[in-house]
Amino acid sequence: MAGVVRYGIIGVGMMGREHLINLHHLKDEGVAVVAVADPHGPSQKLAVDLAQSYGWSLKVFSGHREMIDSGLCDVLVVSSPNMTHYEILIDIMNHPRPHHVLVEKPLCTTVAHCREVVDAARKRPDMLVQVGLEYRYMPPVAKLIEVVKGGSLGTVKMMAIREHRFPFLVKVHNWNRFNINTGGTLVEKCCHFFDLMRLFAGSDPVRVMASGAIDVNHRDELYDGKVPDIIDNAYVIVEFENGSRGMLDLCMFAEGSRNEQEIAVVGDIGKGEAFVPESIVRVGTRVGGREGVQTLKAEDNRIKYDGLHHGSSYLEHLNFLHSVKSEGQRAPAVDLHDGLISVAIGVAAQLSIELGRFVTIAEVLS
Structure with a gap:
Protein backbone atom coordinates (compact mmCIF):
# COMPACT_ATOMS: atom_id res chain seq x y z
CA MET A 1 0.00 0.00 0.00
CA TYR A 135 0.66 -8.84 25.64
CA ARG A 136 2.62 -11.01 23.18
CA TYR A 137 4.59 -7.86 22.33
CA MET A 138 5.60 -6.77 25.84
CA PRO A 139 9.42 -7.00 25.68
CA PRO A 140 9.87 -9.44 28.61
CA VAL A 141 7.00 -11.62 27.37
CA ALA A 142 8.33 -11.55 23.80
CA LYS A 143 11.75 -12.54 25.13
CA LEU A 144 10.25 -15.44 27.08
CA ILE A 145 8.35 -16.58 23.97
CA GLU A 146 11.68 -16.53 22.12
CA VAL A 147 13.32 -18.60 24.87
CA VAL A 148 10.50 -21.17 24.86
CA LYS A 149 10.39 -21.47 21.09
CA GLY A 150 14.18 -21.75 21.00
CA GLY A 151 13.93 -25.05 22.86
CA SER A 152 16.28 -24.30 25.74
CA LEU A 153 13.58 -25.24 28.28
CA GLY A 154 12.82 -28.51 26.55
CA THR A 155 9.24 -29.69 26.20
CA VAL A 156 6.87 -27.33 28.02
CA LYS A 157 5.00 -29.06 30.83
CA MET A 158 3.69 -26.29 33.09
CA MET A 159 2.86 -22.59 32.79
CA ALA A 160 1.93 -20.26 35.64
CA ILE A 161 0.73 -16.70 35.08
CA ARG A 162 0.11 -14.39 38.01
CA GLU A 163 -1.62 -11.06 37.48
CA HIS A 164 -1.89 -9.09 40.70
CA ARG A 165 -3.10 -5.59 39.96
CA PHE A 166 -5.56 -2.76 40.61
CA PRO A 167 -9.35 -2.98 40.07
CA PHE A 168 -11.05 -2.33 36.75
CA LEU A 169 -10.99 1.34 35.80
CA VAL A 170 -14.14 3.42 35.47
CA LYS A 171 -15.37 3.44 31.84
CA VAL A 172 -18.05 5.42 29.99
CA HIS A 173 -21.50 4.57 31.42
CA ASN A 174 -19.78 1.98 33.65
CA TRP A 175 -20.24 -0.65 30.95
CA ASN A 176 -17.36 -2.76 32.27
CA ARG A 177 -19.08 -3.48 35.60
CA PHE A 178 -21.35 -6.21 34.20
CA ASN A 179 -20.72 -9.64 32.68
CA ILE A 180 -23.37 -9.12 30.00
CA ASN A 181 -21.23 -6.30 28.58
CA THR A 182 -17.72 -7.68 29.13
CA GLY A 183 -18.15 -11.42 28.72
CA GLY A 184 -16.96 -11.74 32.32
CA THR A 185 -13.61 -10.88 33.89
CA LEU A 186 -11.96 -14.07 32.61
CA VAL A 187 -12.93 -13.13 29.05
CA GLU A 188 -12.45 -9.36 29.29
CA LYS A 189 -9.13 -9.32 31.11
CA CYS A 190 -7.69 -12.79 30.91
CA CYS A 191 -8.03 -13.70 27.25
CA HIS A 192 -4.51 -12.19 27.06
CA PHE A 193 -3.13 -14.83 29.37
CA PHE A 194 -5.00 -17.76 27.84
CA ASP A 195 -3.56 -16.67 24.48
CA LEU A 196 -0.06 -16.72 25.96
CA MET A 197 -0.58 -20.16 27.52
CA ARG A 198 -1.63 -21.56 24.15
CA LEU A 199 1.40 -19.93 22.54
CA PHE A 200 3.81 -21.35 25.13
CA ALA A 201 2.21 -24.79 25.04
CA GLY A 202 2.18 -24.95 21.25
CA SER A 203 -1.10 -26.82 21.62
CA ASP A 204 -4.85 -26.23 21.83
CA PRO A 205 -6.83 -26.30 25.10
CA VAL A 206 -8.96 -29.31 26.02
CA ARG A 207 -10.64 -28.45 29.34
CA VAL A 208 -10.75 -25.78 32.03
CA MET A 209 -11.34 -25.69 35.78
CA ALA A 210 -11.79 -22.40 37.65
CA SER A 211 -12.66 -20.98 41.04
CA GLY A 212 -13.42 -17.29 41.46
CA ALA A 213 -15.50 -14.76 43.34
CA ILE A 214 -16.38 -11.13 44.03
CA ASP A 215 -14.61 -10.65 47.35
CA VAL A 216 -13.49 -7.02 47.62
CA ASN A 217 -14.14 -4.73 44.62
CA HIS A 218 -17.39 -3.13 43.43
CA ARG A 219 -19.52 -4.65 46.20
CA ASP A 220 -20.72 -1.22 47.36
CA GLU A 221 -21.33 0.14 43.83
CA LEU A 222 -24.79 0.56 42.32
CA TYR A 223 -25.63 1.43 38.71
CA ASP A 224 -29.29 1.90 37.71
CA GLY A 225 -30.22 -0.17 40.75
CA LYS A 226 -27.86 -3.02 39.83
CA VAL A 227 -24.79 -4.25 41.73
CA PRO A 228 -21.78 -5.21 39.53
CA ASP A 229 -21.38 -8.95 38.94
CA ILE A 230 -17.77 -9.11 37.66
CA ILE A 231 -15.42 -11.30 39.69
CA ASP A 232 -12.28 -9.71 41.14
CA ASN A 233 -10.15 -12.82 41.78
CA ALA A 234 -9.80 -16.33 40.41
CA TYR A 235 -7.64 -19.40 39.94
CA VAL A 236 -7.90 -21.09 36.55
CA ILE A 237 -6.35 -24.38 35.36
CA VAL A 238 -6.17 -25.04 31.61
CA GLU A 239 -5.23 -28.47 30.22
CA PHE A 240 -3.87 -28.77 26.68
CA GLU A 241 -3.96 -31.51 24.04
CA ASN A 242 -0.24 -32.24 24.38
CA GLY A 243 -0.53 -32.83 28.14
CA SER A 244 0.85 -29.49 29.28
CA ARG A 245 -1.05 -27.42 31.84
CA GLY A 246 -1.41 -23.74 32.57
CA MET A 247 -2.52 -21.97 35.74
CA LEU A 248 -3.74 -18.39 36.11
CA ASP A 249 -3.67 -16.62 39.47
CA LEU A 250 -5.71 -13.41 39.15
CA CYS A 251 -6.21 -10.82 41.88
CA MET A 252 -7.58 -7.35 41.17
CA PHE A 253 -7.12 -5.89 44.64
CA ALA A 254 -3.36 -6.37 44.84
CA GLU A 255 -1.99 -2.90 44.16
CA GLY A 256 0.83 -3.59 46.61
CA SER A 257 2.72 -5.70 44.09
CA ARG A 258 6.14 -5.09 42.61
CA ASN A 259 5.09 -6.66 39.32
CA GLU A 260 1.70 -6.68 37.70
CA GLN A 261 2.46 -9.85 35.74
CA GLU A 262 4.79 -12.71 36.63
CA ILE A 263 4.95 -15.54 34.11
CA ALA A 264 6.73 -18.86 34.58
CA VAL A 265 7.15 -21.57 31.93
CA VAL A 266 8.71 -24.90 32.98
CA GLY A 267 9.93 -27.54 30.58
CA ASP A 268 11.60 -30.90 31.18
CA ILE A 269 15.02 -29.22 30.82
CA GLY A 270 14.64 -25.76 32.35
CA LYS A 271 12.53 -22.86 33.50
CA GLY A 272 11.93 -19.35 32.18
CA GLU A 273 10.27 -16.40 33.90
CA ALA A 274 9.14 -12.95 32.74
CA PHE A 275 8.37 -9.99 34.99
CA VAL A 276 6.29 -6.95 34.00
CA PRO A 277 6.91 -4.04 34.47
CA GLU A 278 10.39 -4.88 35.83
CA SER A 279 11.08 -5.97 32.26
CA ILE A 280 13.44 -8.81 33.11
CA VAL A 281 13.56 -12.45 32.14
CA ARG A 282 15.20 -15.21 34.18
CA VAL A 283 16.26 -18.49 32.58
CA GLY A 284 17.72 -21.55 34.28
CA THR A 285 18.17 -25.27 33.72
CA ARG A 286 17.80 -28.30 35.95
CA VAL A 287 21.46 -29.11 35.37
CA GLY A 288 22.65 -25.57 36.15
CA GLY A 289 20.52 -25.29 39.27
CA ARG A 290 19.98 -22.10 41.24
CA GLU A 291 23.52 -20.84 40.68
CA GLY A 292 23.12 -21.10 36.91
CA VAL A 293 20.05 -18.89 36.59
CA GLN A 294 20.63 -15.99 34.20
CA THR A 295 18.86 -12.62 34.47
CA LEU A 296 18.26 -10.90 31.14
CA LYS A 297 17.09 -7.33 30.61
CA ALA A 298 14.27 -7.26 28.06
CA GLU A 299 14.19 -4.20 25.82
CA ASP A 300 12.97 -3.34 22.32
CA ASN A 301 14.63 -0.32 20.77
CA ARG A 302 11.82 0.06 18.23
CA ILE A 303 9.41 1.31 20.91
CA LYS A 304 8.84 5.08 20.64
CA TYR A 305 5.98 5.20 23.16
CA ASP A 306 5.54 3.01 26.25
CA GLY A 307 1.96 4.06 27.00
CA LEU A 308 -0.43 1.99 29.10
CA HIS A 309 0.96 -1.40 28.09
CA HIS A 310 4.75 -1.06 28.29
CA ASP A 335 -5.53 -13.76 13.79
CA LEU A 336 -9.25 -14.31 14.34
CA HIS A 337 -8.78 -17.96 15.31
CA ASP A 338 -6.39 -16.85 18.07
CA GLY A 339 -9.03 -14.39 19.23
CA LEU A 340 -11.74 -17.07 19.16
CA ILE A 341 -9.78 -19.62 21.22
CA SER A 342 -8.71 -17.04 23.81
CA VAL A 343 -12.38 -16.13 24.32
CA ALA A 344 -13.43 -19.81 24.41
CA ILE A 345 -11.02 -20.51 27.29
CA GLY A 346 -12.35 -17.49 29.19
CA VAL A 347 -15.97 -18.53 28.60
CA ALA A 348 -15.15 -22.08 29.78
CA ALA A 349 -13.54 -20.65 32.92
CA GLN A 350 -16.53 -18.44 33.69
CA LEU A 351 -18.84 -21.43 33.15
CA SER A 352 -16.64 -23.63 35.36
CA ILE A 353 -17.05 -21.20 38.26
CA GLU A 354 -20.80 -21.20 37.75
CA LEU A 355 -21.12 -25.00 37.48
CA GLY A 356 -18.36 -26.03 39.90
CA ARG A 357 -16.76 -28.53 37.50
CA PHE A 358 -14.32 -28.93 34.64
CA VAL A 359 -15.71 -27.53 31.37
CA THR A 360 -14.42 -28.83 28.06
CA ILE A 361 -13.53 -26.50 25.21
CA ALA A 362 -15.67 -28.73 22.97
CA GLU A 363 -18.67 -27.77 25.13
CA VAL A 364 -18.25 -24.06 24.61
CA LEU A 365 -17.26 -24.35 20.95
CA SER A 366 -20.43 -26.30 20.20
Whole structure:
Protein backbone atom coordinates (compact mmCIF):
# COMPACT_ATOMS: atom_id res chain seq x y z
CA MET A 1 0.00 0.00 0.00
CA ALA A 2 1.62 3.22 -1.18
CA GLY A 3 1.19 6.65 0.39
CA VAL A 4 -0.31 7.52 3.76
CA VAL A 5 -2.29 4.78 5.50
CA ARG A 6 -5.50 6.41 6.75
CA TYR A 7 -6.85 5.18 10.09
CA GLY A 8 -10.26 5.54 11.64
CA ILE A 9 -10.89 4.70 15.31
CA ILE A 10 -14.26 3.32 16.38
CA GLY A 11 -14.65 4.04 20.09
CA VAL A 12 -12.44 6.80 21.50
CA GLY A 13 -12.72 6.20 25.20
CA MET A 14 -9.52 5.64 27.17
CA MET A 15 -8.26 2.80 24.97
CA GLY A 16 -9.29 4.44 21.71
CA ARG A 17 -7.31 7.54 22.62
CA GLU A 18 -4.39 5.33 23.61
CA HIS A 19 -4.46 3.92 20.07
CA LEU A 20 -4.52 7.46 18.69
CA ILE A 21 -1.38 8.36 20.67
CA ASN A 22 0.39 5.20 19.49
CA LEU A 23 -0.50 5.97 15.87
CA HIS A 24 0.86 9.51 16.30
CA HIS A 25 4.19 7.97 17.25
CA LEU A 26 4.05 5.98 13.98
CA LYS A 27 3.55 9.06 11.80
CA ASP A 28 7.05 8.68 10.32
CA GLU A 29 5.90 5.26 9.05
CA GLY A 30 3.25 6.97 6.91
CA VAL A 31 0.26 6.88 9.26
CA ALA A 32 -2.52 9.40 9.83
CA VAL A 33 -5.69 9.18 11.90
CA VAL A 34 -8.38 10.88 9.80
CA ALA A 35 -11.66 9.95 11.52
CA VAL A 36 -13.23 8.77 14.75
CA ALA A 37 -16.65 7.34 15.56
CA ASP A 38 -18.21 7.44 19.01
CA PRO A 39 -21.73 8.28 20.24
CA HIS A 40 -20.33 9.81 23.46
CA GLY A 41 -19.81 13.57 23.05
CA PRO A 42 -17.16 14.04 25.76
CA SER A 43 -15.05 11.21 24.30
CA GLN A 44 -15.34 12.77 20.84
CA LYS A 45 -14.07 16.10 22.17
CA LEU A 46 -11.12 14.55 24.01
CA ALA A 47 -10.11 12.70 20.82
CA VAL A 48 -10.44 15.80 18.63
CA ASP A 49 -8.36 17.89 21.07
CA LEU A 50 -5.71 15.18 21.21
CA ALA A 51 -5.57 14.88 17.42
CA GLN A 52 -5.35 18.65 17.00
CA SER A 53 -2.34 18.71 19.32
CA TYR A 54 -0.67 16.39 16.77
CA GLY A 55 -1.73 18.49 13.79
CA TRP A 56 -4.36 16.01 12.66
CA SER A 57 -7.82 17.15 11.60
CA LEU A 58 -10.49 14.55 12.33
CA LYS A 59 -13.83 13.86 10.74
CA VAL A 60 -16.13 12.94 13.65
CA PHE A 61 -18.99 10.46 13.34
CA SER A 62 -21.50 9.48 16.00
CA GLY A 63 -21.89 5.98 14.53
CA HIS A 64 -19.55 3.42 13.00
CA ARG A 65 -21.70 2.82 9.90
CA GLU A 66 -21.32 6.44 8.80
CA MET A 67 -17.56 6.15 9.13
CA ILE A 68 -17.47 2.90 7.13
CA ASP A 69 -19.64 4.48 4.40
CA SER A 70 -17.44 7.60 4.23
CA GLY A 71 -14.63 5.91 2.31
CA LEU A 72 -12.12 7.97 4.30
CA CYS A 73 -10.28 5.08 5.96
CA ASP A 74 -7.98 2.25 4.91
CA VAL A 75 -7.68 0.76 8.42
CA LEU A 76 -10.24 0.68 11.21
CA VAL A 77 -9.33 0.28 14.88
CA VAL A 78 -12.25 -1.14 16.88
CA SER A 79 -11.79 -0.06 20.50
CA SER A 80 -15.42 0.33 21.52
CA PRO A 81 -16.97 -1.52 24.50
CA ASN A 82 -16.72 -5.32 24.27
CA MET A 83 -20.42 -5.95 23.67
CA THR A 84 -20.39 -3.75 20.55
CA HIS A 85 -17.58 -5.60 18.73
CA TYR A 86 -19.81 -8.21 17.12
CA GLU A 87 -22.19 -5.79 15.40
CA ILE A 88 -19.39 -3.47 14.32
CA LEU A 89 -17.23 -6.28 12.91
CA ILE A 90 -20.13 -7.86 11.01
CA ASP A 91 -20.98 -4.45 9.52
CA ILE A 92 -17.34 -4.00 8.45
CA MET A 93 -17.19 -7.51 6.94
CA ASN A 94 -20.44 -6.99 5.03
CA HIS A 95 -19.50 -3.60 3.61
CA PRO A 96 -18.64 -3.59 -0.12
CA ARG A 97 -15.52 -1.49 0.49
CA PRO A 98 -12.70 -3.43 2.17
CA HIS A 99 -11.17 -2.11 5.41
CA HIS A 100 -8.30 -3.71 7.30
CA VAL A 101 -9.15 -4.06 10.99
CA LEU A 102 -7.35 -4.10 14.33
CA VAL A 103 -9.95 -5.11 16.91
CA GLU A 104 -9.34 -4.80 20.63
CA LYS A 105 -9.58 -7.87 22.81
CA PRO A 106 -11.78 -9.70 23.46
CA LEU A 107 -12.79 -10.42 19.86
CA CYS A 108 -16.43 -10.73 21.00
CA THR A 109 -18.09 -11.52 24.34
CA THR A 110 -19.48 -14.92 23.26
CA VAL A 111 -18.07 -17.87 21.36
CA ALA A 112 -21.07 -17.86 18.99
CA HIS A 113 -20.41 -14.26 17.99
CA CYS A 114 -16.69 -14.94 17.57
CA ARG A 115 -17.49 -17.83 15.24
CA GLU A 116 -19.83 -15.68 13.15
CA VAL A 117 -17.10 -13.07 12.75
CA VAL A 118 -14.56 -15.76 11.77
CA ASP A 119 -17.03 -17.13 9.18
CA ALA A 120 -17.76 -13.66 7.79
CA ALA A 121 -14.04 -12.90 7.48
CA ARG A 122 -13.46 -16.03 5.38
CA LYS A 123 -15.56 -14.41 2.67
CA ARG A 124 -13.32 -11.31 2.70
CA PRO A 125 -9.83 -12.31 1.57
CA ASP A 126 -9.37 -8.64 0.63
CA MET A 127 -9.27 -7.68 4.32
CA LEU A 128 -6.71 -8.25 7.07
CA VAL A 129 -7.94 -8.58 10.64
CA GLN A 130 -5.71 -8.64 13.72
CA VAL A 131 -6.95 -9.17 17.29
CA GLY A 132 -5.46 -6.90 19.97
CA LEU A 133 -3.82 -9.54 22.15
CA GLU A 134 -0.85 -7.25 22.53
CA TYR A 135 0.66 -8.84 25.64
CA ARG A 136 2.62 -11.01 23.18
CA TYR A 137 4.59 -7.86 22.33
CA MET A 138 5.60 -6.77 25.84
CA PRO A 139 9.42 -7.00 25.68
CA PRO A 140 9.87 -9.44 28.61
CA VAL A 141 7.00 -11.62 27.37
CA ALA A 142 8.33 -11.55 23.80
CA LYS A 143 11.75 -12.54 25.13
CA LEU A 144 10.25 -15.44 27.08
CA ILE A 145 8.35 -16.58 23.97
CA GLU A 146 11.68 -16.53 22.12
CA VAL A 147 13.32 -18.60 24.87
CA VAL A 148 10.50 -21.17 24.86
CA LYS A 149 10.39 -21.47 21.09
CA GLY A 150 14.18 -21.75 21.00
CA GLY A 151 13.93 -25.05 22.86
CA SER A 152 16.28 -24.30 25.74
CA LEU A 153 13.58 -25.24 28.28
CA GLY A 154 12.82 -28.51 26.55
CA THR A 155 9.24 -29.69 26.20
CA VAL A 156 6.87 -27.33 28.02
CA LYS A 157 5.00 -29.06 30.83
CA MET A 158 3.69 -26.29 33.09
CA MET A 159 2.86 -22.59 32.79
CA ALA A 160 1.93 -20.26 35.64
CA ILE A 161 0.73 -16.70 35.08
CA ARG A 162 0.11 -14.39 38.01
CA GLU A 163 -1.62 -11.06 37.48
CA HIS A 164 -1.89 -9.09 40.70
CA ARG A 165 -3.10 -5.59 39.96
CA PHE A 166 -5.56 -2.76 40.61
CA PRO A 167 -9.35 -2.98 40.07
CA PHE A 168 -11.05 -2.33 36.75
CA LEU A 169 -10.99 1.34 35.80
CA VAL A 170 -14.14 3.42 35.47
CA LYS A 171 -15.37 3.44 31.84
CA VAL A 172 -18.05 5.42 29.99
CA HIS A 173 -21.50 4.57 31.42
CA ASN A 174 -19.78 1.98 33.65
CA TRP A 175 -20.24 -0.65 30.95
CA ASN A 176 -17.36 -2.76 32.27
CA ARG A 177 -19.08 -3.48 35.60
CA PHE A 178 -21.35 -6.21 34.20
CA ASN A 179 -20.72 -9.64 32.68
CA ILE A 180 -23.37 -9.12 30.00
CA ASN A 181 -21.23 -6.30 28.58
CA THR A 182 -17.72 -7.68 29.13
CA GLY A 183 -18.15 -11.42 28.72
CA GLY A 184 -16.96 -11.74 32.32
CA THR A 185 -13.61 -10.88 33.89
CA LEU A 186 -11.96 -14.07 32.61
CA VAL A 187 -12.93 -13.13 29.05
CA GLU A 188 -12.45 -9.36 29.29
CA LYS A 189 -9.13 -9.32 31.11
CA CYS A 190 -7.69 -12.79 30.91
CA CYS A 191 -8.03 -13.70 27.25
CA HIS A 192 -4.51 -12.19 27.06
CA PHE A 193 -3.13 -14.83 29.37
CA PHE A 194 -5.00 -17.76 27.84
CA ASP A 195 -3.56 -16.67 24.48
CA LEU A 196 -0.06 -16.72 25.96
CA MET A 197 -0.58 -20.16 27.52
CA ARG A 198 -1.63 -21.56 24.15
CA LEU A 199 1.40 -19.93 22.54
CA PHE A 200 3.81 -21.35 25.13
CA ALA A 201 2.21 -24.79 25.04
CA GLY A 202 2.18 -24.95 21.25
CA SER A 203 -1.10 -26.82 21.62
CA ASP A 204 -4.85 -26.23 21.83
CA PRO A 205 -6.83 -26.30 25.10
CA VAL A 206 -8.96 -29.31 26.02
CA ARG A 207 -10.64 -28.45 29.34
CA VAL A 208 -10.75 -25.78 32.03
CA MET A 209 -11.34 -25.69 35.78
CA ALA A 210 -11.79 -22.40 37.65
CA SER A 211 -12.66 -20.98 41.04
CA GLY A 212 -13.42 -17.29 41.46
CA ALA A 213 -15.50 -14.76 43.34
CA ILE A 214 -16.38 -11.13 44.03
CA ASP A 215 -14.61 -10.65 47.35
CA VAL A 216 -13.49 -7.02 47.62
CA ASN A 217 -14.14 -4.73 44.62
CA HIS A 218 -17.39 -3.13 43.43
CA ARG A 219 -19.52 -4.65 46.20
CA ASP A 220 -20.72 -1.22 47.36
CA GLU A 221 -21.33 0.14 43.83
CA LEU A 222 -24.79 0.56 42.32
CA TYR A 223 -25.63 1.43 38.71
CA ASP A 224 -29.29 1.90 37.71
CA GLY A 225 -30.22 -0.17 40.75
CA LYS A 226 -27.86 -3.02 39.83
CA VAL A 227 -24.79 -4.25 41.73
CA PRO A 228 -21.78 -5.21 39.53
CA ASP A 229 -21.38 -8.95 38.94
CA ILE A 230 -17.77 -9.11 37.66
CA ILE A 231 -15.42 -11.30 39.69
CA ASP A 232 -12.28 -9.71 41.14
CA ASN A 233 -10.15 -12.82 41.78
CA ALA A 234 -9.80 -16.33 40.41
CA TYR A 235 -7.64 -19.40 39.94
CA VAL A 236 -7.90 -21.09 36.55
CA ILE A 237 -6.35 -24.38 35.36
CA VAL A 238 -6.17 -25.04 31.61
CA GLU A 239 -5.23 -28.47 30.22
CA PHE A 240 -3.87 -28.77 26.68
CA GLU A 241 -3.96 -31.51 24.04
CA ASN A 242 -0.24 -32.24 24.38
CA GLY A 243 -0.53 -32.83 28.14
CA SER A 244 0.85 -29.49 29.28
CA ARG A 245 -1.05 -27.42 31.84
CA GLY A 246 -1.41 -23.74 32.57
CA MET A 247 -2.52 -21.97 35.74
CA LEU A 248 -3.74 -18.39 36.11
CA ASP A 249 -3.67 -16.62 39.47
CA LEU A 250 -5.71 -13.41 39.15
CA CYS A 251 -6.21 -10.82 41.88
CA MET A 252 -7.58 -7.35 41.17
CA PHE A 253 -7.12 -5.89 44.64
CA ALA A 254 -3.36 -6.37 44.84
CA GLU A 255 -1.99 -2.90 44.16
CA GLY A 256 0.83 -3.59 46.61
CA SER A 257 2.72 -5.70 44.09
CA ARG A 258 6.14 -5.09 42.61
CA ASN A 259 5.09 -6.66 39.32
CA GLU A 260 1.70 -6.68 37.70
CA GLN A 261 2.46 -9.85 35.74
CA GLU A 262 4.79 -12.71 36.63
CA ILE A 263 4.95 -15.54 34.11
CA ALA A 264 6.73 -18.86 34.58
CA VAL A 265 7.15 -21.57 31.93
CA VAL A 266 8.71 -24.90 32.98
CA GLY A 267 9.93 -27.54 30.58
CA ASP A 268 11.60 -30.90 31.18
CA ILE A 269 15.02 -29.22 30.82
CA GLY A 270 14.64 -25.76 32.35
CA LYS A 271 12.53 -22.86 33.50
CA GLY A 272 11.93 -19.35 32.18
CA GLU A 273 10.27 -16.40 33.90
CA ALA A 274 9.14 -12.95 32.74
CA PHE A 275 8.37 -9.99 34.99
CA VAL A 276 6.29 -6.95 34.00
CA PRO A 277 6.91 -4.04 34.47
CA GLU A 278 10.39 -4.88 35.83
CA SER A 279 11.08 -5.97 32.26
CA ILE A 280 13.44 -8.81 33.11
CA VAL A 281 13.56 -12.45 32.14
CA ARG A 282 15.20 -15.21 34.18
CA VAL A 283 16.26 -18.49 32.58
CA GLY A 284 17.72 -21.55 34.28
CA THR A 285 18.17 -25.27 33.72
CA ARG A 286 17.80 -28.30 35.95
CA VAL A 287 21.46 -29.11 35.37
CA GLY A 288 22.65 -25.57 36.15
CA GLY A 289 20.52 -25.29 39.27
CA ARG A 290 19.98 -22.10 41.24
CA GLU A 291 23.52 -20.84 40.68
CA GLY A 292 23.12 -21.10 36.91
CA VAL A 293 20.05 -18.89 36.59
CA GLN A 294 20.63 -15.99 34.20
CA THR A 295 18.86 -12.62 34.47
CA LEU A 296 18.26 -10.90 31.14
CA LYS A 297 17.09 -7.33 30.61
CA ALA A 298 14.27 -7.26 28.06
CA GLU A 299 14.19 -4.20 25.82
CA ASP A 300 12.97 -3.34 22.32
CA ASN A 301 14.63 -0.32 20.77
CA ARG A 302 11.82 0.06 18.23
CA ILE A 303 9.41 1.31 20.91
CA LYS A 304 8.84 5.08 20.64
CA TYR A 305 5.98 5.20 23.16
CA ASP A 306 5.54 3.01 26.25
CA GLY A 307 1.96 4.06 27.00
CA LEU A 308 -0.43 1.99 29.10
CA HIS A 309 0.96 -1.40 28.09
CA HIS A 310 4.75 -1.06 28.29
CA GLY A 311 5.26 -0.45 24.57
CA SER A 312 3.28 -3.49 23.45
CA SER A 313 0.51 -1.45 21.80
CA TYR A 314 3.12 0.44 19.77
CA LEU A 315 4.72 -2.81 18.59
CA GLU A 316 1.28 -4.28 17.86
CA HIS A 317 0.49 -1.33 15.59
CA LEU A 318 3.91 -1.48 13.95
CA ASN A 319 3.45 -5.18 13.22
CA PHE A 320 -0.05 -4.73 11.81
CA LEU A 321 1.03 -1.77 9.70
CA HIS A 322 3.72 -3.94 8.10
CA SER A 323 1.04 -6.55 7.31
CA VAL A 324 -1.19 -3.88 5.75
CA LYS A 325 1.65 -2.47 3.66
CA SER A 326 2.64 -5.94 2.46
CA GLU A 327 -0.66 -6.09 0.50
CA GLY A 328 -1.49 -9.64 1.47
CA GLN A 329 2.06 -11.03 1.52
CA ARG A 330 2.26 -11.02 5.32
CA ALA A 331 -0.54 -12.33 7.54
CA PRO A 332 -1.41 -10.61 10.84
CA ALA A 333 0.51 -12.08 13.78
CA VAL A 334 -2.63 -12.56 15.90
CA ASP A 335 -5.53 -13.76 13.79
CA LEU A 336 -9.25 -14.31 14.34
CA HIS A 337 -8.78 -17.96 15.31
CA ASP A 338 -6.39 -16.85 18.07
CA GLY A 339 -9.03 -14.39 19.23
CA LEU A 340 -11.74 -17.07 19.16
CA ILE A 341 -9.78 -19.62 21.22
CA SER A 342 -8.71 -17.04 23.81
CA VAL A 343 -12.38 -16.13 24.32
CA ALA A 344 -13.43 -19.81 24.41
CA ILE A 345 -11.02 -20.51 27.29
CA GLY A 346 -12.35 -17.49 29.19
CA VAL A 347 -15.97 -18.53 28.60
CA ALA A 348 -15.15 -22.08 29.78
CA ALA A 349 -13.54 -20.65 32.92
CA GLN A 350 -16.53 -18.44 33.69
CA LEU A 351 -18.84 -21.43 33.15
CA SER A 352 -16.64 -23.63 35.36
CA ILE A 353 -17.05 -21.20 38.26
CA GLU A 354 -20.80 -21.20 37.75
CA LEU A 355 -21.12 -25.00 37.48
CA GLY A 356 -18.36 -26.03 39.90
CA ARG A 357 -16.76 -28.53 37.50
CA PHE A 358 -14.32 -28.93 34.64
CA VAL A 359 -15.71 -27.53 31.37
CA THR A 360 -14.42 -28.83 28.06
CA ILE A 361 -13.53 -26.50 25.21
CA ALA A 362 -15.67 -28.73 22.97
CA GLU A 363 -18.67 -27.77 25.13
CA VAL A 364 -18.25 -24.06 24.61
CA LEU A 365 -17.26 -24.35 20.95
CA SER A 366 -20.43 -26.30 20.20
